[in-house]
Amino acid sequence: MGKVRFGIWAGVAGVxxxxxxxxxxxxxxxxxxxxxxGLLSANNESLKTPRDGVRYGLLNGVAAGVVLIIGQLLRSLxxxxxxxxxxxxxxxxAAGSALVAGLIGLVIAAAVAAILSASQHLAGIGRTLAVGxxxxxxxxFLPQIDRGLGLAWLGDIIPIMxxxxxxxxxxxxxGYAGLLDLGYAAFFAIGAYTxxxxxxxHLSGQFGSNFQLSFWLVIWIAAAVAAMFGIILGAPTxxxxxxxxxxxxxxxxxxxxxxxxxxxxxxWIKTSTGEPLNLxxxxxxxxxxxxxxxxxxxxxxxxxxxxxxxxxxxxxxxxALYLVRRVLDDERAxxxxxxxxxxxxxxxxxxxxxxxxxxxxxxxTPLAIxxxxxxxxxxxTERTPWYYLIIVIFGxxxxxxxxxxxxxxxxxxMAMREDELAAASMGIDLVRTKLLAFAxxxxxxxxxxAFYGAYLGSITPSSxxxxxxxxxxxxxxLGGLGNIPGxxLGGLxxxxxxxxxxxxxxxxxxxIASNSNNEALxxxxxxxxxxxxxxxxLVIMMLVRPEGLVPSARRRAELHADEETARHENASAFDxxxxxxQLSTE
Amino acid sequence: MALLELKDVHxxxxxxxxxxxxxxxxxxxxxxxxxxxNGAGKSTTLRTISGITPPRQGQVTxxxxxxxxxxxxxxxxxxVLQSPEGRRIFPRLTVRENLEMxxxxxxxxxxxxxxxxxxxxxxxxxxxxxxxxxGTLSGGEQQMLAIGxxxxxxxxxxxxDEPSMGLAPVxxxxxxxxxxxxxxxxxxxLLVEQNALMALGIAHRxxxxxxxxxxxxxxxxxxxxxxxxxxxxxxxx
Numbered sequence: 042m043g044k045v046r047f048g049i050w051a052g053v054a055g056v057x058x059x060x061x062x063x064x065x066x067x068x069x070x071x072x073x074x075x076x077x078x079g080l081l082s083a084n085n086e087s088l089k090t091p092r093d094g095v096r097y098g099l100l101n102g103v104a105a106g107v108v109l110i111i112g113q114l115l116r117s118l119x120x121x122x123x124x125x126x127x128x129x130x131x132x133x134x135a136a137g138s139a140l141v142a143g144l145i146g147l148v149i150a151a152a153v154a155a156i157l158s159a160s161q162h163l164a165g166i167g168r169t170l171a172v173g174x175x176x177x178x179x180x181x182f183l184p185q186i187d188r189g190l191g192l193a194w195l196g197d198i199i200p201i202m203x204x205x206x207x208x209x210x211x212x213x214x215x216g217y218a219g220l221l222d223l224g225y226a227a228f229f230a231i232g233a234y235t236x237x238x239x240x241x242x243h244l245s246g247q248f249g250s251n252f253q254l255s256f257w258l259v260i261w262i263a264a265a266v267a268a269m270f271g272i273i274l275g276a277p278t279x280x281x282x283x284x285x286x287x288x289x290x291x292x293x294x295x296x297x298x299x300x301x302x303x304x305x306x307x308x309w310i311k312t313s314t315g316e317p318l319n320l321x322x323x324x325x326x327x328x329x330x331x332x333x334x335x336x337x338x339x340x341x342x343x344x345x346x347x348x349x350x351x352x353x354x355x356x357x358x359x360x361a362l363y364l365v366r367r368v369l370d371d372e373r374a375x376x377x378x379x380x381x382x383x384x385x386x387x388x389x390x391x392x393x394x395x396x397x398x399x400x401x402x403x404x405x406t407p408l409a410i411x412x413x414x415x416x417x418x419x420x421x422t423e424r425t426p427w428y429y430l431i432i433v434i435f436g437x438x439x440x441x442x443x444x445x446x447x448x449x450x451x452x453x454x455m456a457m458r459e460d461e462l463a464a465a466s467m468g469i470d471l472v473r474t475k476l477l478a479f480a481x482x483x484x485x486x487x488x489x490x491a492f493y494g495a496y497l498g499s500i501t502p503s504s505x506x507x508x509x510x511x512x513x514x515x516x517x518x519l520g521g522l523g524n525i526p527g528x529x530l531g532g533l534x535x536x537x538x539x540x541x542x543x544x545x546x547x548x549x550x551x552x553i554a555s556n557s558n559n560e561a562l563x564x565x566x567x568x569x570x571x572x573x574x575x576x577x578x579l580v581i582m583m584l585v586r587p588e589g590l591v592p593s594a595r596r597r598a599e600l601h602a603d604e605e606t607a608r609h610e611n612a613s614a615f616d617x618x619x620x621x622x623q624l625s626t627e
Numbered sequence: 628m629a630l631l632e633l634k635d636v637h638x639x640x641x642x643x644x645x646x647x648x649x650x651x652x653x654x655x656x657x658x659x660x661x662x663x664x665n666g667a668g669k670s671t672t673l674r675t676i677s678g679i680t681p682p683r684q685g686q687v688t689x690x691x692x693x694x695x696x697x698x699x700x701x702x703x704x705x706x707v708l709q710s711p712e713g714r715r716i717f718p719r720l721t722v723r724e725n726l727e728m729x730x731x732x733x734x735x736x737x738x739x740x741x742x743x744x745x746x747x748x749x750x751x752x753x754x755x756x757x758x759x760x761x762g763t764l765s766g767g768e769q770q771m772l773a774i775g776x777x778x779x780x781x782x783x784x785x786x787x788d789e790p791s792m793g794l795a796p797v798x799x800x801x802x803x804x805x806x807x808x809x810x811x812x813x814x815x816x817l818l819v820e821q822n823a824l825m826a827l828g829i830a831h832r833x834x835x836x837x838x839x840x841x842x843x844x845x846x847x848x849x850x851x852x853x854x855x856x857x858x859x860x861x862x863x864x
Contacts, residue, residue, distance in 0.1 A: 455724075462715060469700055
């Protein structure tokens with residue numbers, strides 16, 4: 042049982058999806074369950090070789106698959122009739138179909154889990170490549186799969202990704218640097234409003250112009266402005282610790298949305314018509330925010346042709362880079378690229394990108410003001426290009442944060458979180474280190490905010506209230522403070538519960554109610570209970586598993602220090618003093 | 628010129644006048660000890676030198692250069708490293724990571740590696756525990772780690788604050804032998820101790836601190852034979 046415990050839990054999460062959503066969900070659920078098992082197997086220290094990985098993946102994938110079959114049977118034989126829906130049928134009756142569909146799901150889950158967890162335990166660069174290939178393929182084909190199964194999940198996946206990026210940013214501040222920030226949504230708001238003001242005619246229109254900046258520029262500006270406000274907030278909190286810091290950030294989180302509500306008539310700046318400047322749009326916020334503009338956007342449709350084109354493009358770039366290195370480097374230096382090859386390679390990559398984007402589509406440049414040409418806009422109705430865009434931002438964030446964590450700065454954060462005084466006596470500049478934590482944490486909310494504004498096309502102050510800060514903090518804590526896979530999982534669970542499961546549950550209950558004429562059930566709105574649900578989840582987590590679902594090894598060490606000490610007790614009968622004094626008292 | 632010199636240093640905690648005009652010198656290659664009872668200002672003196680609690684009046688100089696107005700993290704760069712009171716190792720960092728933090732301001736990778744080997748040579752115990760979290764070490768091991776961590780910064784002056792605190796007598800002896808070794812390898816040490824007997828045993832010179840003032844200073848040998856010192860700090864009648 043113990044060996045497949047994780048598989049069973051993953052299966053239960055998959056079953057929740059099957060039960061609530063129904064239809065052909067089972068295969069998508071199996072795929073995701075397999076991926077999660079495979080991805081998180083990296084944290085399992087008892088697995089040493091790819092062979093261990095395959096065994097672990099198969100065992101847990103099959104366990105999850107069995108649970109999924111039960112779930113599919115429940116859905117097809119119990120819930121579907123109850124809700125008056127036609128159950129999934131592949132031509133052999135409801136029960137048979139459920140069983141076969143579940144079995145296919147089992148195979149998918151086991152295969153994906155086995156492949157991925159084997160890849161996780163390859164040595165060296167092979168691991169990065171194999172895991173990257175599996176996860177990359179999934180992300181690349183997701184719109185295709187989504188369409189094939191008739192799920193239409195992309196509209197939910199995109200906001201989930203936005204919030205995961207926010208959670209990763211907050212994780213820098215809270216998880217790495219140990220600074221409790223209760224007002225993180227404020228930076229999200231600042232990023233979104235910066236983007237909104239610059240890429241709509243909201244501001245320029247009041248001065249009689251129609252100037253708009255392109256999304257590709259604005260996203261960086263929004264990140265920079267958010268980072269700047271990170272420093273502005275960080276500076277006064279420098280001498281504060283723990284509770285006091287939390288209170289100040291809480292205040293900041295309250296002030297920012299109120300400011301954005303009230304800055305709709307700034308008296309000391311007059312518009313071209315002599316009116317006071319409407320900076321933030323007040324309660325209704327800013328609308329008509331221009332979407333990104335990319336000449337090839339129509340081709341970003343997730344089709345097989347696009348994927349082949351993309352893979353071909355990557356291969357061409359890699360081949361070109363390789364050739365450049367072979368030609369320019371002498372044999373001995375062939376393993377290390379010189380500055381010259383980097384420059385030539387870089388230029389080549391830029392040229393190829395240019396050719397890729399403009400080879401067949403003429404018109405506009407990426408920095409052009411949107412609206413000058415109808416072609417090439419990201420449309421609100423076409424979600425696939427948005428999906429690919431957020432995946433790119435997400436990938437960039439993960440890469441960057443991972444590098445940060447291992448950098449000198451990352452180590453300085455860690456030391457500061459452990460013991461400020463000791464960190465200072467190691468030569469760490471606390472002021473700089475803290476401010477950089479706030480600034481870099483805010484940067485990612487700037488990215489998220491800019492995308493959010495462009496994606497929705499409009500922003501209002503009510504989207505950035507305290508509950509968002511709490512939601513993002515919940516993701517970080519639920520998943521595992523300071524651990525990137527943990528934070529991603531936490532974000533996935535909480536946001537999908539918030540915007541996906543609760544809404545679909547409401548729909549399902551409504552259908553059951555109308556099918557059985559149940560008045561009480563018809564008026565039940567599951568999404569009304571979201572905050573209560575998160576509260577309960579957090580309380581349970583703090584009691585049962587305070588280190589989060591996928592903790593970093595360090596947090597496990599801290600919160601289970603007694604067990605850890607006991608493990609080493611035999612070895613260190615060296616000293617009469619009790620081991621743990623340092624952890625608890627000093 | 629003395630390596631480290633304090634001239635009429637006054638340090639306050641808020642309104643509390645903790646150091647009332649301390650003057651002392653540490654010459655290159657010495658072990659100098661500061662002894663005194665609880666609250667005499669021993670740790671405050673070290674905190675003043677390392678810039679954590681800057682003095683309100685007076686001067687601290689390192690090789691003739693004033694360091695009393697320099698922030699703590701920059702004092703480290705100049706070669707003043709401290710093994711703080713209560714050890715303050717990083718509990719959730721491994722032994723290796725703790726040692727690496729000691730070399731935080733340095734960028735010379737090969738020398739860092741050889742310095743780490745040197746620390747392992749002094750404290751073989753740490754080598755056995757290299758992958759273990761600092762918080763799971765025993766008190767004695769944590770003290771070794773704190774000293775080793777400070778050594779990783781290649782100190783010109785190593786400030787040791789109560790290395791004997793909370794340790795069994797046999798272990799105290801071991802730690803003090805290692806301190807002596809570190810000194811004989813060329814590191815200047817300013818040692819703060821309540822355990823005056825041990826401290827005077829390995830030091831070249833000593834200062835006796837009482838309520839924020841230096842009341843006696845002499846060679847370690849002379850101090851340990853001094854009647855007042857014997858009565859007040861060595862427990863002899």
